[in-house]
């Protein structure tokens with residue numbers, strides 16, 4: 237290793253890269269890292285953190301509306317976007333600074349520059365030649381901008397964090413995580429929101445019953461839904477207006493457009509071909525189970541591999557790789573049963589198989605479901621606040637295959653239940669647990685009769701015969 241400048245060089249100072257660099261240095265490796273834009277990457281600067289602060293701001297609007305039902309003499313007079321911007325941007329700057337200081341404190345050499353490959357062991361880092369025995373690609377992803385006329389009339393999620401004024405009317409295109417979260421938070425802050433998406437329901441990949449419940453909740457709170465629609469073109473109208481043309485021919489006039497159409501790996505121009513590193517059609521770096529690329533000393537972690545594109549997955553991958561390479565503790569981060577949350581209103585928390593996935597196994601599973609109005613909203617009578625809880629159980633082993641919730645506090649609740657599900661919790665163990673009363677969470681430990689059975693080959697044959 238003495239022939240190289242570094243034992244490890246990390247490209248990208250986001251969730252995956254910072255963790256890998258910091259832990260590797262802690263294990264004694266000589267580490268360098270390059271970041272071209274912002275320490276902490278997407279999550280800290282234009283992702284989870286500023287988004288969650290905006291979600292929290294939005295929640296106060298609903299609580300202010302609810303308060304009179306509990307006797308509070310409160311009048312909601314409006315929301316000051318600039319106060320929120322300053323609070324959010326201040327917290328983001330604070331966290332980003334912490335990320336940089338953590339690296340320096342661990343003894344990592346930091347470069348505020350773009351890094352690209354010259355060959356499989358050599359990088360150009362802001363004009364400087366740097367060599368490394370091992371290289372980690374942790375460059376993340378970037379928002380998709382579709383190839384349609386007038387695409388520049390639309391904002392991407394990064395732009396929402398620099399807006400000086402909240403748009404009064406906005407069309408959000410895309411029914412994935414970002415589209416749904418921003419539609420909800422902008423609506424709650426006072427914007428008139430239209431959500432356009434391709435499928436019949438938003439959030440493909442989540443449990444169908446939760447998706448149905450969420451679509452009902454979105455409509456109940458006044459978000460205008462356009463399901464089954466695709467984008468044809470964007471254009472301007474007058475000084476500040478925007479026109480969205482859908483493939484069905486429908487035209488929507490609005491003040492602003494947000495495109496939330498997915499993210500692609502940030503590998504363009506990285507020089508991967510010079511290092512002999514293979515990518516897939518979307519530009520995602522191909523890796524084996526050790527996160528090694530087609531060059532065994534070059535690794536890729538986080539969103540750049542386009543597998544589970546979530547921050548805790550990225551940090552886990554970074555930590556596991558550092559432990560494996562320099563900590564004498566070889567291990568893999570598991571892609572199985574990764575808990576997920578959508579910070580919609582109400583939010584979603586989910587771990588394990590959906591009902592459709594359990595059904596498709598062809599092995600019998602029981603599905604327990606509960607729908608209820610949380611106690612708070614029995615008083616407030618606020619629309620669109622019904623909760624849905626679901627537990628899916630393998631009939632033979634009694635192991636819980638999936639747990640899902642749409643409802644207030646679902647992400648907080650699901651983190652705890654996920655610990656148990658990941659460790660093989662059975663339905664009987666869940667039932668043995670005494671509830672905490674009065675909470676919504678206790679509904680998970682009091683589900684007694686299954687709503688239905690799925691995945692039963694015999695039942696499917698009987699259905700067909702009938």
Ligand SMILES: Cc1cc2nc3c(=O)[nH]c(=O)nc-3n(C[C@H](O)[C@H](O)[C@H](O)COP(=O)(O)OP(=O)(O)OC[C@H]3O[C@@H](n4cnc5c(N)ncnc54)[C@H](O)[C@@H]3O)c2cc1C
Nearest residue numbers: 248250251252272277278283351375376538539545546547
């Ligand atoms: C709006 C939004 C909300 C999100 N909300 C959540 C959430 O609530 N929960 C959750 O778990 N996940 C969320 N995510 C996803 C999460 O942000 C990502 O999964 C996570 O940031 C991936 O980490 P990463 O290290 O792989 O990539 P990134 O965080 O994107 O970091 C990559 C870094 O590499 C830098 N870089 C790129 N190319 C180079 C180069 N050639 N040289 C030097 N530096 C380079 C980039 O500037 C960037 O800082 C959200 C994402 C978005 C966009």
Ligand SMILES: NC(=O)c1ccc[n+]([C@@H]2O[C@H](COP(=O)([O-])OP(=O)(O)OC[C@H]3O[C@@H](n4cnc5c(N)ncnc54)[C@H](O)[C@@H]3O)[C@@H](O)[C@H]2O)c1
Nearest residue numbers: 410411412413414415434466467496497498499545577578
């Ligand atoms: N709460 C969280 O954990 C969270 C929040 C935000 C983002 N994220 C991560 O970031 C990723 C990116 O988020 P995202 O919402 O951009 O992507 P996504 O993949 O979740 O959703 C993109 C949506 O856009 C649709 N789409 C694509 N092209 C379209 C077109 N031309 N017209 C209409 N619809 C089109 C897709 O069908 C899909 O439903 C997520 O997949 C997730 O991994 C996580």
